[in-house]
Amino acid sequence: MFKKVLIANRGEIALRIHRACKEMGIQTVAIHSTADANAMHVRMADERVCIGPPPASQSYLSVPYIIAACEITGADAIHPGYGFLSENATFVQIVEDHGITFIGPSAAHIRLMGDKITAKDTMKGLGVPCVPGSDGGVATLDEARKVAASIGYPVIVKATAGGGGRGMKLARAASDMETAFTTARSEAKAAFGNDEVYLEKYLGAPRHIEIQVFGDGKGGAVHLGERDCSLQRRHQKVFEEAPSPVIDAKTRAKIGKVCSDAIARIKYSGAGTIEFLYERGEFYFIEMNTRLQVEHPVTEAIYDVDIVQEQIRVAAGHKMSFTQDDLVPNGHAIECRINAEKLPGFQPSPGRIATYYAPGGLGVRMDSAIYDGYTIPPYYDSLIGKLIVHARTRDLALARLRRALSELVVDGIDTTTPLFHALLDEPDIQKGKYTIHWLEEWLARETQ
Incomplete structure (x- = not known):
């Protein structure tokens, strides 16, 4: 069993992980930004390491600082909680390359399911029922219109990367497609650095x-x-x-x-x-x-x-x-x-x-x-x-x-x-x- 787990998160989920570890006799390391110096999980953890200023990009998303915190404290595993780096395959690979265990699935499985088109194709092959939609990414407005016509309106245009409702736009009729397609792509690019989108049948009352x-x-x-x-x-x-x-x-x-x-x-x-x-x-x-x-x-x-x-x-x-x-x-x-x-x-x-x-x-x-x-x-x-x-x-x-x-x-x-x-x-x-x-x-x- 692990001797020491670094909790790469904050708030209620960080405290939740700390409590699970303590019941298992595992020591915990809390990382935190300067804004979270007085956070409950920081106060309760066995060790704590400040890894940066308040912006998440400079603290909770800083892979080098998190790895350094593991090395400084001797943590042999990292629990990512949810959000932040929990579904970042590159982070998982770096963690494993440093001889630290990532408490979660492999980088390969995170990549597989992180792209919605690949995930859908994989699940289809595994016998999981899927929403009717495009076979892959849709690159042009004309292609989007053809796919929508084949599966029937309304349709939803979705970013292949990311989540949280960003890069998702509804086209109830053909007249909505241009706005939905261009807006979804621009939102996806801004939020995830990837403007690829795909189409799915929009279900009325699921x-x-x-x-x-x-x-x-x-x-x-x-x-x-x-x-x-x-x-x-x-x-x-x-x-x-x-x-x-x-x-x-x-x-x-x-x-x-x-x-x-x-x-x-x-x-x-x-x-x-x-x-x-x-x-x-x-x-x-x-x-x-x-x-x-x-x-x-x-x-x-x-x-x-x-x-x-x-x-x-x-x-x-x-x-x-x-x-x-x-x-x-x-x-x-x-x-x-x-x-x-x-x-x-x-x-x-x-x-x-x-x-x-x-x-x-x-x-x-x-x-x-x-x-x-x-x-x-x-x-x-x-x-x-x-x-x-x-x-x-x-x-x-x-x-x-x-x-x-x-x-x-x-x-x-x-x-x-x-x-x-x-x-x-x-x-x-x-x-x-x-x-x-x-x-x-x-x-x-x-x-x-």
């Missing part, structure tokens, strides 16, 4: 269903059911639950086996998530995330596993601690992402937290790295915490979530907590009847 998979790197793999992440704003997930209100046990087992078989065939190692659009009983692959997901706690709750510890265990060369037969879901779990943002416009709201009180009680988990007096810096993502609840049924989980939200106190800044109070009053949310468009349509009505 849900976003993702399957959590885990591989041992030797041809063994399991799935841990699905998460429903359909409540989204600008392609960013807001509210996640497991299991999905619309997936039954038979469907879960079927699509789960397709996904676990696929990653077993490529000898994938560690945690991964295969994401689908789901409509009228059909799954359509959209991408695979080769890392830990923000919403992993809802899966941990219903399967009673620690996914981060499992990542560490497998990266260290050990067998997975569970088999598919061991993985039986229990109850229902829901996660709300609490952001430091001012409603209704969702403007970032950094600043000093005057008072913080985390909700508790049976079935309540709060993953956050904030505390009384902590100052949220303006340089990074606005996520400040994840409130997760678990109960025997979905109705009980919703009731528990309502109670937990009423206990949560974050004074001194604005947060998105009121959004979830409002959502829980909506009949569609109570019944689980929503699609990936539901939240934006609801927000548009509420702000009129």
Whole structure:
């Protein structure tokens, strides 16, 4: 087992990794920018190394400084969390070239799934159902128009690199194609340095269903059911639950086996998530995330596993601690992402937290790295915490979530907590009847 793990991240996920390591008897190293000198994970880690000024490009994305921190402290492994360098194949290769273990999949698998066209082609070959679309990148507007005409409008133009909703534009009709195509390419170039795009059929009212998979790197793999992440704003997930209100046990087992078989065939190692659009009983692959997901706690709750510890265990060369037969879901779990943002416009709201009180009680988990007096810096993502609840049924989980939200106190800044109070009053949310468009349509009505 590793003796010392460097945590190449910040915020709640850095603290989450630290806690997993400490339970396994592993020492931790926190890297941080000058803006995060007083961050909770920095205060709790066994060792800490400042690697640069506030901009992420000069600190959390600085590969030479991160490698130097490993060498200075003697860390024998790096956990990247999510975001930053977690899906950067070049970083993984450099880490391995320095004799340090990367806690995650291989550079080859990150590259394979990092390009959406290659990922789609690979998944097709592995028997995973995919969204109808172009066979590869679309280089010209004329070509885009021909592809769109063949698969039928509406279509969505997507960047082959990156994610987070950037480089994605909808063309509802032929008259929209020129604007969608040119805008998607320019956004992709600016965000990812790669303006290649491809086309997919746009589904009218799908849900976003993702399957959590885990591989041992030797041809063994399991799935841990699905998460429903359909409540989204600008392609960013807001509210996640497991299991999905619309997936039954038979469907879960079927699509789960397709996904676990696929990653077993490529000898994938560690945690991964295969994401689908789901409509009228059909799954359509959209991408695979080769890392830990923000919403992993809802899966941990219903399967009673620690996914981060499992990542560490497998990266260290050990067998997975569970088999598919061991993985039986229990109850229902829901996660709300609490952001430091001012409603209704969702403007970032950094600043000093005057008072913080985390909700508790049976079935309540709060993953956050904030505390009384902590100052949220303006340089990074606005996520400040994840409130997760678990109960025997979905109705009980919703009731528990309502109670937990009423206990949560974050004074001194604005947060998105009121959004979830409002959502829980909506009949569609109570019944689980929503699609990936539901939240934006609801927000548009509420702000009129």
